[in-house]
Amino acid sequence: METTLPLPFLVSTSADVGKADGLTREEITVLSSAFLEAPEQSDETWRSFRRSNPDFLPHFDASKLQSKDNVLDLLDRGAHKVFVPSERFSEYEGEEFVSRVAPAVTSPDVSAATAQGLLITAFDPAAADVEKFVEECKARKVTDLFLKPVDGADLELLVDVAKRCSAVAILPASRLTTDKEDTSRLQLSKLIAGYWKSDRADGLIPTVVCDEGGVSLGLAYTSEGSIGEAIRTQAGVYQSRKRGLWVKGLTSGDTQELVRIGLDCDNDTLKFTVRQTGRFCHLPQFGCFGELSGIAGLERVLRSRKESAPAGSYTARLFSDEKLLRAKIMEEAEELCEAKTKEEVAFEAADVVYFTLARAVAAGVSLADINRSLDEKSWKVKRRKGDAKGKWAEKEGIKTEPAPAKPAAPAPAPEAAKEESGRIAMRRLDAGKVSQAELTEALKRPSQKSPDTILKIIGPIIEDVRKGGDKAVLSYTHKFEKATSLTSPVLRAPFPPELMVLPEETIRAIDTSFENIRKFHAAQKEDKPLRVETMPGVVCSRFSRSIEAVGLYIPGGTAVLPSTALMLGVPAMVAGCKKIVFASPPRADGSITPEIVYVAHKVGAESIVLAGGAQAVAAMAYGTESVSKVDKILGPGNQFVTAAKMHVSNDTNAGVGIDMPAGPSEVLVVADEDSEPAFVASDLLSQAEHGVDSQVILIAVGLSEEKLLAIEDEVHKQAVALPRVNIVRGSIAHSITVCVADRDEAMRISNDYAPEHLILHVNDAEALVEKVVNAGSVFVGKWTPESVGDYSAGVNHSLPTYGFAKQYSGVNLASFVKHITSSNLTAEGLRNVGQAVMTLAAVEELEAHRRAVSIRLGHLDGQ
Incomplete structure (x- = not known):
């Protein structure tokens, strides 16, 4: 367990951090430590911080808590230090965890200081006799002293006092910033740089870069400017002694996600802990000190x-x-x-x-x-007995006593999350007992990485492919997919039969899904052009034409995703797109999964680009020697693929459109008293297993406590049996059950949330469809799991997420066609509409527009 503070100060924050001005939640978690007010009942505030960063080290002001059990619970859940009223500190003396408990006082009096430290909860650096206070601290040799300022205190003065008496300054998050343009708050980068000691003429400080396991990857240098950028972007940003600001991975693709920072005991070396993608060293080894062992x-x-x-x-x-x-x-x-x-x-x-x-x-x-x-x-401070269990104890001849019968536990409060003994459960919230603002905050999706950070990574890749063509695409495929045997970035039709060898059962499943998807999308075709005579002699028409060339991105590599190939390829085929290009990252041997090749063959794809990520998107957007340029790119992918799609769509030189923005998968289930708990739980978990950033929501319409507990029991039971249980734990951590009184309130919340998938697990579900305003796709009734939409029912599974269902449709036949309008006027028609046109053109002072009509009218009149 870490026993020293990552930095010589703490950030004081609350549950509102991230939506108010000042430091964001992500920026605070990089500091790895913060100061929180101890909650009297629920510890959801700090647990949400721990979910954002499991290495988070919270400190708690528990001076207002009256229960020792509450303090023990904070310690048991990983609190780094808890400050209790000084008059009650004696209750903890002699305990093995006493080093994590310290007294708290309100006045600047250090006489109550102990070996464990001391918190002054209302320190005013301007009002206190600073000189006397500093001298007393030195005379008493006070250690681990924490100074929490009064509201509105001068923070720079507070920091100065803290340095003089070797105390820890507690600084409000709302008054700190990483925004270089914000002059109303204290710059976090300046604060940190004010603590370090550099013996270099340029003021840079050595920075040891480690992975999460503590393995040293190498040495870099940090400046005040680079550390501010690193914290703001959550990335490995350093100060190169030759090139200036250096973003790790910007050109190599070997990126870093910044987990936390800290100073060493002498304040003359920084430590960056990062999640490393690829390798750190420029040589063919993992770190600058050699390979891992x-x-x-x-x-x-x-x-x-x-x-x-x-x-x-x-x-x-x-x-x-x-x-x-x-x-x-x-x-x-x-x-x-x-x-x-x-x-x-x-x-x-x-x-x-x-x-x-x-x-x-x-x-x-x-x-x-x-x-x-x-x-x-x-x-942990609450110890278990630790005896061997069941058959293992019996095998060694250890006698075990039967566990005592547990008394019936009282029903938990509806708002309480059930996480005891590693239980996987969603937090509960009663919509009738909270404000709309609190409900909106509770339903907020997990935050995503800064687009600026991602753009710095994908920008050079896109530019390389635009300029370097096939050679650049192959280079990135060799690097990222390890498919070094590839000599061409494209597999062209007709595809060799040996690349489509599949079990008969798989072929039948793909063929069934293919036909259902084809039927549903074929039914979306327009029978004939739209034709309207808006006034005598003025006929307006609209007709559709297929987009000529489309690029379909299919995530691949180790994953097998024929369903995505079907959902994109079949409607493109039905629409009549002349050129269908698949793109999917190959396996290490250079091959594409046979399921994807088989689907490409069935839909008549021209080729498969053997690449993934931003390089595949760029290849289709600009075209290369071997890759056909397309007019529109569709398909899901990770944040780099999504960012690359959005980037090329904004480049007029590419002239390419995209389907929609994308985010983590999500589902909202509306369930009433007639719902089947096992079905509801399975629907929630079917999306929770997608990724730790997925979110699942249950809207409970008038559910009894018995029914709610039955659903929660099923969620836990089914989750622990899943291979991806750890992913489910991460997803469920920011998922929630919202209890509502009636169906109208349920649909109001659902429409405001705008889920990717909406499941109506209620009595007479069909009648509720009329109330759906915002959703990607709706699954009606208890016999319609979301899974059928993902694979074989016929609807499309490429859907808007992250609330974009308010503005976007899911992929459909219209995604692969464009509409063209036409106007056809007779001489009578021009006479009828001409005066209106000329008047408006004159209002806008566009004389050529007016004359285009007046000349014709004059011709009709023989002038």
Whole structure:
């Protein structure tokens, strides 16, 4: 467990951070530590911070809490330090966790200071006798002193006093900023730079860059300007001694997400902890100090093999055969227990570590996640007995006592989230007991990365492809997909039969889905052009034409997504697009998954671009020697793909359109007392498993406590049985159940949220469809899971997310056609409408427009 503060100050914040002015929630979590008011009942405020950054180290002012149990709960959940009223501090003396508890007083009197520290809750640096206070602190040798200012205090003066008496200044988030143009607040970069000590003439400070496992990746330098940009963009930004501001990965693509920053004990070295994509070093090695070794090296090898292990290899079998991996873990654990010598124990322990880490990697769990879990266990103050369980105890002859019967627990408060014992549950909120602003805040989607940061990464890639063509596309495919054997970035039709070899069952499933999607989209065709005579002799028409060339992005690589290929390719075929180009990242051997090739063959695709990410988007937008330029790009992808689509659509030189903005997957389920709990839970989890940034919402219409608990029980039971349970945990952490009184209120909330997927799990669901105003796609009744829309019902699964359903439709036949209007006037028609045209043209002072009519009218009159 970390025992030192990341920085010599704390940021004081509240649940409102991120929507008010000042530092955002993301910027605060990079600092890794903040100061919060201890909640009297719910600890949702700080738990939301921990969800944003699991390494977050909260400090709590608990001077207003009366219950020791509440303080213990804060400590048990990972509070770094809790300040209690000085008169009650004695209750904690002698406890093993007393180092994490300190007294709090209101006046600038340090006589109550203990070895654990002291908090002064209302410090006024302007009113206090600063000289006397500093001298007293030095005389008493007070350590771990925290100064919380009164409202409106001079922060620069507070920081100065804190430095003089080696105290920790607590600074309000609302009065700090990373915006260089904001002169009304204290610049965070200036504050941090004011604490470090540099012996360099240029004032730069050495910065050790580490990954989340603590492995040192290399050394860089930081300036006041670069650290402000790093915190603002949540990226690895440094100060190059030669090139100025340096954004790691801007040209190489080996990007960094900044997790936290800290100063060392002497304040002369910074530490950046980052999530590294690719490698840090410019040489072909992971870090500047060489390759990873030990457990960290093993994790990297396993992740690489999970992506590209040869078919039939032992590693591939481990990742695909859950029973085999389970058996190996139990086998190796038993052999470890039987080992006798040091050498045997080391050998068998290594085997256990190998198979355990293989299990973690298969489940999407990182070494950082495991280390974090170990830290969380060390934070616990409420200890379990720790006896061996059931058959394992019996096997070793250990007698176990049956667990005492638990008394019936009182029903939880509707607003309380049920997370005890690792329970997976959504937070509850009663819409009738909160304001509209509080409801809106509770339903806010998880925040996404800064578009500026992403643009800095994808911009150079797009420009490389625009200028370098095939060579640049291939280079990025070799780099990112490791498909170094590829010599062409395109696979052209007709596609070789050997690339479409599939099990008959898979072919039948694709063919069934293909036909249903074709029927539904074919029904959307316009029978004939629209023709309206707006006045005698004036006929206006509108007719449709297919977009000639479309580029369809299909996420791929290790994933197999024939459903997306179908959802984009079939309507393009039905619309009659002359040129259909697929783009999908290849596997490490250079091949495309056969399901995607088969779909490309069925829809008559011209070619498949063997690339992913921004490079694939750029290739289709601008065209290369081998890649056909398209007129519109459609399809889902990660944030880099989405940003690249939006970037090229704004470039007039590309002349390309896109389908819609995209974000994380989401579902909103409306359920009433007639709903089936198992069905409701399965619908929620079907979207929660997409990613940790997905969000699922349950609108409970008049549900009884019994029904709510039944749904919550099903969510937990089904979730823990899923292979992607850890992803589900992350998604459920920012998901919510909203209790409402009636169907009208349910639909008002749903329409305001504008979900990607809306499931009406209510009695007489068909009648409720009339009240739907904003949604990507609606699933009506208990027998219609969202999954059928994803695959085979016939509707399209490429839908607007993140609230864009208020402005955008999902992909449909109209996405692949354009409408052209025409006007056809007779001489009579021009006479009828001509005077109106000439009058308005004169009003706008466009004489040529007016004359185009007057000349014709004059001709008709023989003038």
